[in-house]
Amino acid sequence: MQVSIETTEGLERKMTVGIPAEQLDGEVEKRLKEAAKTIQLNGFRRGKVPLKVVKQRFGAGVRQEVMGDLINKTFPEAVQQEELKPAGQPAIEPKEIAEGADFEYVATFEVYPELTLNSVEGYDITKLNAEVTDADLDKMVDILRKQQASWTVVERAAKTEDKVVIDFEGTKGGEAFEGGSATGQDLVLGSGQMIPGFEDGVVGMSAGEEKVLELTFPEDYHAEDLKGAAVEFKVTVQSVNEQELPELNAEFFKNFGTEVETEEAFREEVKNNMERELKNAAKNKLKTQVMDKLVDAHEVELPKALIAGEVDALRQQTAQQFGGGAQNLDLKSLLPDTMFQEQAERRVALGLIVSEIVQAEEIKVDADKVKAMVDEIASTYQQPEEVVNYYYGNQQLLAGVESVVLEDQVVDFVLSKANVEEKDSSYEEVIKPANQ
Known part of the structure; x- marks a missing residue:
């Protein structure tokens, strides 16, 4: 087995591996002879098909199979011989060869970098x-109760922690913008779900009430065309719902x-x-x-x-x-x-x-x-x-x-x-x- 290494760029290496023709051809011949013992073709009894016929019918396929097996066997051997540490799977390209010629393939892969450790002293x-305080525990139990809370419609103005069902239409410069409108939207006031000022503006509204909120999108908002934009939201409250926390019981x-x-x-x-x-x-x-x-x-x-x-x-x-x-x-x-x-x-x-x-x-x-x-x-x-x-x-x-x-x-x-x-x-x- 002949091996040569070429450094192409950075950590990439091209390794050419050459395998003697007799090794490839010998293995192909061996497998064809083994196959001939069991192959059955029209006009021949099982195991009596001439090797020449077997070679004509199956030689190319067996040759490809042997080439694949040789690559799988010789690649790790070549890597070990050249003391390389591949990073990731190689791209393998067999070279076209004629029968009787040496078999060559090129494996392209990256290697692990050589790393010099610096001192880790003095970071x-x-x-x-x-520690978990009683106040922390009280707050967590309260959060768990809110997760299991039920909601009851109430006839009063909305306050923080109420859930309102709203319709809203957002416009920028008088034009509607994408994602700025909804119908029958549930919103827990104080949850921070909407942009700053929206939920505060809904606090105090009652069912059936309509209001226009003049707001500004945050400068770091994800939509580029809305960053820092001045907008208006026309909000209509459908209902106001009060939170009812469950009892702390076995259920x-x-x-x-x-x-x-x-x-x-x-x-x-x-x-x-x-x-x-x-x-x-x-x-x-x-x-x-x-x-x-x-x-x-x-x-x-x-x-x-x-x-x-x-x-x-x-x-x-x-x-x-x-x-x-x-x-x-x-x-x-x-x-x-x-x-x-x-x-x-x-x-x-x-x-x-x-x-x-x-x-x-x-x-x-x-x-x-x-x-x-x-x-x-x-x-x-x-x-x-x-x-x-x-x-x-x-x-x-x-x-x-x-x-x-x-x-x-x-x-x-x-x-x-x-x-x-x-x-x-x-x-x-x-x-x-x-x-x-």
């Missing part, structure tokens, strides 16, 4: 400390998948969930800071194949959030690559940096931490032991947990060398997404 990191508790009977027990379960959420949010914010520092401290040449793979994964992940129907849609048109490009590049860069730290520091997956994470996942189910057994019986699921644990161990390693400042915070501040 400035802020660790947020918070209400069952709506949240719990079998508790008392308010005290329900509040305890809610608090446990909030504390778990708080712990994970604080951990994730700490981890995000570390990862941001690592990305900022390293310049990494990114393989396009890995970015494309991450873009596809993020697109599928987003599509799943819209339900199973999304699988029948043209996802690339609905969710173009540009939506995920930046996030995909960050994920690829982090993957390369974390992998390099794992190798350089010889970090091994901590089996006890893997078990602790599986136990924590299982604790949210009614039959935790079954979930634990399921994870340890499914290598793919377990590998996913091990990957997260290994990443967490890298974070711990970086934190051990960082300047960590602890800061008292609140439950809401910690669980709030970083971009809000």
Whole structure:
């Protein structure tokens, strides 16, 4: 096997592999002879078809099959021989050859970049400390009650937290604009569903009342032609509905998948969930800071194949959030690559940096931490032991947990060398997404 490497651009490599004619032809001959023992053609008894006839009828197909098998066998051998680390699948182009000539193919692929680790000493990191207070718990229970609330029509002016049913027509410079009108629209006042000033303008209106609101769209509004635009909304209220919160009883508790009977027990379960959420949010914010520092401290040449793979994964992940129907849609048109490009590049860069730290520091997956994470996942189910057994019986699921644990161990390693400042915070501040 002859191998030559050409660097085309950046991380791309073209590898030409040559295989001696006798190796290809010998394997083709061998398979045709084996086939001849069982082939049955008109005019010949089974196993008595002359090799020449077998070759005429099946030679081209067998030759293609052997070429494919040789590519699959020799590509990894050639990569290992040349000490290359392909990133993504290669594009393989066999060269046209005549019988008796050496077989050649060209494999084009990217390789992983050579990454030089910079020092991770002295990163400035802020660790947020918070606890779930009684006020936090009261607010969460109130939110859960509002999720299960019913609505009753009332004959009075609307106030904040009422639900109104409205018709509205939006105009800009006297002309209707797309998405600016609706009939029979439900709107909870104070929910922030509409642009600033709209809901405040409806407060105080009664059923049957009509009003024109003069408003301005925010400068950062998503529709380009409406950014900062002065508009008018003609609003008609159909009905005003008052919220009725459910009682805290066993029937209400069952709506949240719990079998508790008392308010005290329900509040305890809610608090446990909030504390778990708080712990994970604080951990994730700490981890995000570390990862941001690592990305900022390293310049990494990114393989396009890995970015494309991450873009596809993020697109599928987003599509799943819209339900199973999304699988029948043209996802690339609905969710173009540009939506995920930046996030995909960050994920690829982090993957390369974390992998390099794992190798350089010889970090091994901590089996006890893997078990602790599986136990924590299982604790949210009614039959935790079954979930634990399921994870340890499914290598793919377990590998996913091990990957997260290994990443967490890298974070711990970086934190051990960082300047960590602890800061008292609140439950809401910690669980709030970083971009809000």
